[in-house]
Amino acid sequence: MFSTLRLILATAFLLNLAAAFPLIGRDIQWSFTLFQSPSCNGTIGDPHAGSGSTGCRADLHSVASAYTLNTVAEGCRIEFFDNTMCDQNELSDVAGQITPTDTCRMAGPRRRYGSYQVSCE
Template identity: 65%
Template sequence: MPSLIRRLATAAFLFTITTTAFPLFPRDVQWSFDLYPTTSCNGTGELHAGSGSTGCRADLNTVASAYTLNTIADGCRIEFFDNTMCDGNDISDVAGPMTSTQTCRVPNLKRQYASYQVSCEKDEV
């Protein structure tokens, strides 16, 4: 039951940020995922969503042990890192359009997620 409530809340959030007239929210969500403190993706998730590429994002509330991918557009890719500097030597996982959504994913080798960055082809020069 909590999974259904979470999915409905995520769907409502995504609908809101794609249709709202408020300038504080992006109008076209290209990617969205939830980070979890446990490897079973239970408890309160931390939603991250956006449009286009980002730089290194280490402003996570806590170091995460798992994530679920909600959506990711063609041409975008999310890299999750085991450190707060998006150091390429410490990649924990990569998500792209072929990654299954709403599936609990945990990093390899008992790592955690401490930062991420998103690259979208449309934004590349």
């Protein structure tokens, strides 16, 4: 009986852990870090990662001036917008495959990143 209870508690713990960290054990198809500073330094960045396409995401900790790409799988692209509604009229930048020269990417003059969406084939 004691071992059955222990097994049930261990299973419940693992299920709760998996729910708390849903990307563990899954392939990350895209990831990037947003920065308030246009030179991608200063305070710790705002990391975003996932697998597959997303809808519009405006869950940014702050409006960003620059970003660095960490991972972008083949067939995925990340669109950054100057507003919080992913309005195509205010598209700031589109990121695809990472190249060896990819480092800090900055928004244009008087522009900021306020939302993003990811499309994967």
